[in-house]
Amino acid sequence: MSLNSKDYFNQFYLKNPESSYSKSLYHFFENDVRPRLSKKELNILDLGAGNYSLFENIKNLSANISAIDFSTVANSSTPVSKIKYLEIDLLDPTFFNQKKFDLIFDSHCLNCLTEESQRTLAFKNIYEALSAEGLFASEQMIQPENSQVSMPFKMIKSARELEEEILSYGLKIIYFTISQSSKFVNEVDGIEVQCDLVKIIAKKEL
Numbered sequence: 272m273s274l275n276s277k278d279y280f281n282q283f284y285l286k287n288p289e290s291s292y293s294k295s296l297y298h299f300f301e302n303d304v305r306p307r308l309s310k311k312e313l314n315i316l317d318l319g320a321g322n323y324s325l326f327e328n329i330k331n332l333s334a335n336i337s338a339i340d341f342s343t344v345a346n347s348s349t350p351v352s353k354i355k356y357l358e359i360d361l362l363d364p365t366f367f368n369q370k371k372f373d374l375i376f377d378s379h380c381l382n383c384l385t386e387e388s389q390r391t392l393a394f395k396n397i398y399e400a401l402s403a404e405g406l407f408a409s410e411q412m413i414q415p416e417n418s419q420v421s422m423p424f425k426m427i428k429s430a431r432e433l434e435e436e437i438l439s440y441g442l443k444i445i446y447f448t449i450s451q452s453s454k455f456v457n458e459v460d461g462i463e464v465q466c467d468l469v470k471i472i473a474k475k476e477l
């Protein structure tokens with residue numbers, strides 16, 4: 272079984288059913304993303320959210336929120352949630368061709384796409400589903416400044432490579448900040464890797 276596959280993540284969530292959220296992502300949304308959203312009633316899409324979207328913790332937001340994951344864990348989210356959890360593959364265009372979103376939010380899901388062909392499909396889907404003024408916001412692991420790290424079944428690009436990739440899909444970067452040397456534990460083998468973290472906001476080049 273490939274260790275970034277749907278089957279792998281199904282088993283991972285069976286073994287790790289507890290849900291948690293990252294404070295750094297919460298602050299990213301509240302301080303940097305939310306002030307840039309101007310519509311009163313928002314359509315939001317959370318990518319690779321597992322069974323617990325960050326947006327469970329965001330208060331006073333008038334929004335329709337869909338949280339997708341290709342793992343079946345998306346079907347076992349809390350039934351009282353206002354968030355619509357859906358079992359959907361980021362690489363499948365069907366869903367992305369149907370609806371437009373004012374915000375598409377990624378927290379480390381794109382790091383799971385290790386083939387360039389997969390990343391092309393994902394970015395095409397994201398572009399297609401963004402509304403004209405919509406924002407793509409993402410937090411991803413990137414290579415540290417002075418060394419090269421690798422993690423099995425994760426794509427860890429350099430800041431420059433990631434910037435070029437995003438621009439190549441017709442997106443304009445309006446926010447790009449790097450925080451240095453965060454420790455990440457790989458879900459697959461438990462090995463700790465020290466890499467940098469980037470937070471990005473981009474919109475369609477009109």
Ligand SMILES: C[S@@+](CC[C@H](N)C(=O)[O-])C[C@H]1O[C@@H](n2cnc3c(N)ncnc32)[C@H](O)[C@@H]1O
Nearest residue numbers: 280319320321340341342360361378379380383
């Ligand atoms: C590293 S986890 C991040 C989970 C959560 N967003 C967070 O920040 O804690 C990556 C998530 O992306 C999901 N995922 C990976 N590839 C996917 C794909 N092609 N389509 C949809 N979800 C995917 C996995 O099932 C997993 O829940």
